[in-house]
Amino acid sequence: MAEFFLELFSEEIPARMQHAACGRLIENTREVLAPLQPEPAVWMFYGPRRIALKAEVAAEVPEAAISERGPRASAPEQALAGFLRKHGANKDDLVQEGDFWVLNRKTPSQSAKSFIAAVLPEALAKLPWPKSMRWGSGGDFTWVRPLHRIVCLLDGEVIPFTLGPVTAGNETEGHRVHGPGPVAVSSVAVWEEKLREHHVVVDQAERRAKIAEGMAAQAAALGLSVAPDEVLLDEVTGLVEWPVPLIGKIDAQFMDLPHEVRELSMKINQKYFALRDAAGKPAPYFAFVANLEAADGGVAIIAGNERVLRARLSDARHFWDLDLKTPLTDLLPKLEKITFHAKIGTQRERADRIAALAREIVELLGADGYEASQAEWAGRLAKADLVTGMVGEFPELQGVMGGYYAARNASGWDGAIVGPAIKTHYQPKGPSDDVPAGTVAVAVAVADKLDTLREFFRIGEKPTGSGDPYALRRCALGVIRIVLENELRLALKPLLGGDEELFGFIIERLRVKLRGEGKRFDVLDAVLAAGADDDLVRLMKRVDALGEMLATDDGRSLHAAYKRAANILRIEDAKDGPHEGLKVEGELPLPEEAAFRDRLDAVQSETAGLLAAEDFTGAMQALASLRGVVDAFFEKVTVNAEMPELRRNRLRLLARFRDTVNQIADFSRVEG
Numbered sequence: 001m002a003e004f005f006l007e008l009f010s011e012e013i014p015a016r017m018q019h020a021a022c023g024r025l026i027e028n029t030r031e032v033l034a035p036l037q038p039e040p041a042v043w044m045f046y047g048p049r050r051i052a053l054k055a056e057v058a059a060e061v062p063e064a065a066i067s068e069r070g071p072r073a074s075a076p077e078q079a080l081a082g083f084l085r086k087h088g089a090n091k092d093d094l095v096q097e098g099d100f101w102v103l104n105r106k107t108p109s110q111s112a113k114s115f116i117a118a119v120l121p122e123a124l125a126k127l128p129w130p131k132s133m134r135w136g137s138g139g140d141f142t143w144v145r146p147l148h149r150i151v152c153l154l155d156g157e158v159i160p161f162t163l164g165p166v167t168a169g170n171e172t173e174g175h176r177v178h179g180p181g182p183v184a185v186s187s188v189a190v191w192e193e194k195l196r197e198h199h200v201v202v203d204q205a206e207r208r209a210k211i212a213e214g215m216a217a218q219a220a221a222l223g224l225s226v227a228p229d230e231v232l233l234d235e236v237t238g239l240v241e242w243p244v245p246l247i248g249k250i251d252a253q254f255m256d257l258p259h260e261v262r263e264l265s266m267k268i269n270q271k272y273f274a275l276r277d278a279a280g281k282p283a284p285y286f287a288f289v290a291n292l293e294a295a296d297g298g299v300a301i302i303a304g305n306e307r308v309l310r311a312r313l314s315d316a317r318h319f320w321d322l323d324l325k326t327p328l329t330d331l332l333p334k335l336e337k338i339t340f341h342a343k344i345g346t347q348r349e350r351a352d353r354i355a356a357l358a359r360e361i362v363e364l365l366g367a368d369g370y371e372a373s374q375a376e377w378a379g380r381l382a383k384a385d386l387v388t389g390m391v392g393e394f395p396e397l398q399g400v401m402g403g404y405y406a407a408r409n410a411s412g413w414d415g416a417i418v419g420p421a422i423k424t425h426y427q428p429k430g431p432s433d434d435v436p437a438g439t440v441a442v443a444v445a446v447a448d449k450l451d452t453l454r455e456f457f458r459i460g461e462k463p464t465g466s467g468d469p470y471a472l473r474r475c476a477l478g479v480i481r482i483v484l485e486n487e488l489r490l491a492l493k494p495l496l497g498g499d500e501e502l503f504g505f506i507i508e509r510l511r512v513k514l515r516g517e518g519k520r521f522d523v524l525d526a527v528l529a530a531g532a533d534d535d536l537v538r539l540m541k542r543v544d545a546l547g548e549m550l551a552t553d554d555g556r557s558l559h560a561a562y563k564r565a566a567n568i569l570r571i572e573d574a575k576d577g578p579h580e581g582l583k584v585e586g587e588l589p590l591p592e593e594a595a596f597r598d599r600l601d602a603v604q605s606e607t608a609g610l611l612a613a614e615d616f617t618g619a620m621q622a623l624a625s626l627r628g629v630v631d632a633f634f635e636k637v638t639v640n641a642e643m644p645e646l647r648r649n650r651l652r653l654l655a656r657f658r659d660t661v662n663q664i665a666d667f668s669r670v671e672g
Contacts, residue, residue, distance in 0.1 A: 001039065002059050002112060005153045005188050007052035008124070009172055011145035015238025017130060018046040018204075021144070024127055026053055032123040035061045036112050043188075045202045047241055050172070052151075052202070054188045061110040070094065070101040113154050117161045120152070124163050137165050149173065149182075156186040174198020175242055177292050199242040199293075208237040214245030215287040219275055222247065224283050227274040229267070236271055240291040246298045248272075248306045250284045254313040257320060260400050261390065265312050268394070272309065319389040327409050328384040328402065335383060343459040347383050350451065355379030357447035357495070358440075364490055367439050377413035378421035378444045381406055385422075399426045421445075428478050435482045442486050449475040449482075450495055457502045476509040483536045492534040503534060510536070522671045523547045529666035538614060545616035546665050554624040561630040562667040565654040568639055572651055579651040580659075586645060592629070592636040593653060599629045600656050607663060619664055630657065 006029065013021070022044045030038055036057040045052040068087070071079040073096050080101065084090060087103055094101045125141070132142040141164030152159040152168035161168050171182040172191065179198025185191040192202055201207045212233060215226050237243075254262060259274070259282040266272035266286055273287040286309065290301050335348035344350070358379035362372045385391045385402030403423025407415040417440050424436040425444045436445045452475050456462070463472050483490060496502045507528065511521040524543050533539045549555040569579055588594045603622050610619040639654065641647045661667055 001056040002155045003153075003187060004033070004038075004055045004057045004112075004116070005052070005151065005191065006120075007045075007050055007149075007151040007172055007191070008147060009050045009149040009151070010143060010147045012048050013046075013051070013144055013238075015048070015235045017144060018048075018051065018238045019234075021127070021129065022046040022051045022053070025051055025124075028123045028127060029053060029055070029120070032119045033057055033116065036115065046204055046238070047200070047202060047207070048239060049241070050202070052191075057112055057154075059112050061112070061115050063109045064107045066103070066105055066107060068103050069097075070103055072099050073101060074099070113157065113159050116152070116154065117159050120159075121161045121163050139164070141165065151185060151191070153185075153187065174200050175292070178242065201242060204237055207240065207243055208233060211236060211240075211243045211245060211289050214243065215247075215273060215289070218245055218247045219285075219287060222275075222283075222285065224275045224277055224285060226287055227263070227276050229273060232267055232271065232273065236289050239271065240289050242291060242293070244290040244293055244298065246288055246290055246302055246305075247275075248286050248288065248302045248309065250286060251306075251310055251313070252284060254310075254317065255282070255284050257313065257316060258400070258404050260397060261316050261320065261394070262313060264394050264396060265316050266309065268396075269312050270305070270309060272305075315393070316390070319393055323388045323390055323401070323405060324408060326388075327411050328381045328405055329411060331384040331387050332380070334387040338386065341455070341459075341461075343461075344455045347386060350455075351380050351383045353451050353455075354382055354444070354447045357451055358444045361443040361447055361490065361495065362439060365439055365443065365488060367443075371417075371440055374414055374417045375421070375440045375443045375447075378406075378418045378425070378440055379447055381413075381418065382422050382425050382444060382448060399423060428481055429474075431477075435478075435485045437486065442482050442488060446479055446482055446488075446490075449479050453479075453502055453505075454497055454499070457499060457505075462505070472505075473509060476506045477513060479506065480510050480513060480536060484540060487537050489535060489537055492536065520547055520550075520671075522669060523550065523665070526665040526667060526669035529669050530662055530664055541614065542616045542664070545620045548617070549620035549624055550670065552624065554627045555620075556672075557627045557631065558624055558661075559667055559670060559672070561627070561634065562658065562661050564634065565630075565657055566668055569651065569654055569658060572640070579648075579655045582652050582655075584649045584652055586649065588649060589646070590637055592632045593650060596629045596633040596637075596653055596657075599626060600653070600660060604656075604660050607660070611663070623661065623664060626657070626660075 006025075008025075026042050026044055030042060033055070039056040041056075043054040045054075070083040080091070083101070083103075084094075089103055089105065093105055094103055096102070129142075129144040132144050133146075134140070134142050135146045143164065147164060147166050149172055150163060150166050150168040151170055151172050152161065153170060158170050159168060170186065171184050172195065173179075173181065174183050174195055175198055177199075179195075179200065183194050183198055185194055195202050201210065212226075219226050250262070262282070263274040266274060271288065275283040275285045275287060277283045288305055290298060294301055332348060332351070335351060336346050338347040339345070340347050340350050355376045356379070358375040359372050362375040367375075382399070382402060385398055385405060388401055388405070390401045391398045400423055403419045403421075406413070406422050407419025409415075410418070417438075420438065421436070421441040421444045424441050425448050427433055427445060428435050436442050452470070453472055456470050456472055461470060468474075479492075482488070483492075492506065493500075493503055496506075507524075511524060514521040514524060523546050524539075527533070527539065527542045527546060533542070550559060573579060584597055588597060603626055606622040607619045610616075610622060633653070637650060639647070639650045641650065
């Protein structure tokens with residue numbers, strides 16, 4: 001196998017595009033180089049000014065035989081001429097097989113070098129970018145940023161081809177400051193080594209580690225730690241070629257700003273990392289990464305970044321002070337001018353609905369009148385920060401700022417309750433995000449999500465396939481997580497306006513959640529089939545108890561016995577109508593069937609009380625106690641007895657067994 005290496009060197013590529021572009025580069029290249037049978041492992045490299053790959057490929061495209069059916073023998077000459085022209089063949093290459101002309105020929109082997117030079121330019125030209133541009137003398141050729149150099153090597157030998165205004169060669173470039181100018185390379189190893197000498201770390205994983213470890217070491221020297229931010233770390237990795245982590249100081253005058261404001265401004269505008277002290281609280285320092293080694297050790301760079309941050313935080317301070325001058329209640333009229341959705345209404349109407357629903361939920365949870373009024377206040381004020389200056393500047397802070405403003409400027413409400421409720425009402429925003437806690441906070445968060453679901457389902461805007469423009473799946477999952485993780489005993493259907501379709505949508509998201517956690521969603525279906533239950537906490541207790549029982553030998557045996565009984569009943573029902581679990585008439589001649597009947601009587605009585613008390617584990621244990629008598633019944637008793645009365649009684653026993661199990665779960669829905 002030969003080493004194939006390709007590097008595309010350009011002006012700075014946006015960090016968010018680099019990984020995906022390199023992945024598409026590998027896909028396109030692997031596809032067009034398929035005749036060279038590339039090894040499965042393909043190495044990718046990406047950074048601010050380059051994307052590159054290395055692959056092992058065959059030295060040549062082997063000789064191949066081609067057989068392709070052409071036009072009918074009776075087809076017009078024009079059709080035959082077009083077929084020959086398409087394949088670069090002449091009529092002497094054809095043979096007639098039946099009613100058709102057939103082209104049989106061999107393609108000679110071709111060196112990998114000439115093959116790559118022929119097919120690669122078109123594949124590279126088709127590489128998609130979210131945004132691309134034309135420049136200079138490039139004509140119609142587009143790239144994400146002006147393309148300057150292409151390195152294309154096969155075992156160190158240049159594969160010459162032209163892409164736009166650039167011809168492939170063996171020269172790349174190093175760091176803009178520390179290693180400018182062309183650098184000749186002859187292999188991937190030489191490329192990595194020489195670029196390192198010219199202050200470029202080409203491996204993105206190595207750059208990422210150097211950044212993380214360097215910032216952590218510098219922070220530790222001050223007794224601090226870096227606040228985790230994997231997304232920002234990935235982005236900064238794509239911004240620098242020669243990472244030099246540094247620490248700057250935040251002016252004390254800005255430390256009383258909400259830490260979310262300060263840290264979001266640092267992250268969004270400057271790509272700075274927040275630091276924490278030993279207690280985990282915000283520290284008056286920030287970490288950042290320079291792209292060069294300064295002669296003064298970074299003193300001037302740090303001072304410059306501190307100056308820039310001072311200006312950014314001064315802007316944030318302006319918005320903070322200005323917003324605090326206006327009570328949230330004074331902002332409510334402005335919500336009347338903001339349309340949430342043309343078919344749903346304004347943000348003010350939405351806030352009023354959330355307020356009413358939050359109060360209803362709090363009352364259902366058994367809270368007192370004071371908490372109910374606080375929930376109503378929090379719901380009504382939840383969207384007021386949408387018209388504040390800070391949220392206008394940083395939309396990511398909606399909810400968060402409303403929480404701060406409600407806590408600072410309480411006017412008729414309890415800021416200690418309403419503030420946190422507003423602050424967390426958008427949570428959880430993702431699978432790793434915490435859910436709100438506290439009666440009022442969870443009520444407002446659930447109300448916000450249920451209102452969104454109810455209104456969009458009402459106007460027919462439901463998710464379809466992969467399309468979910470209003471994030472309704474995330475809303476449903478948020479409701480599920482808040483309810484389950486806070487163990488909220490709520491009947492959902494009345495809160496959904498009785499919409500069965502919407503309830504089914506939420507249950508489907510619960511199935512997806514269970515599947516993602518590696519749990520058995522078939523058990524959920526079995527429990528739901530036994531009777532609709534819109535109390536998710538109770539529902540999951542039943543699911544967990546059944547899942548635990550089915551994992552035991554008794555549970556597995558009972559499941560097998562249920563399926564056997566259900567199959568017998570299905571067959572016999574087809575013969576002479578449905579057999580119901582009625583009382584057995586007369587005597588049962590065999591002790592096994594009498595024991596089965598007596599145990600069924602006891603289990604039916606036991607499970608009724610246990611289910612009413614929501615002791616689902618106890619109910620499952622009672623059900624599992626049927627295993628012995630069921631096994632003995634099937635071993636010793638012939639169900640289809642010749643005597644009609646005996647057959648009827650035994651089928652009634654099986655029907656009672658099926659119905660007893662079905663009170664807890666429909667075992668026919670359980671897989672296995």
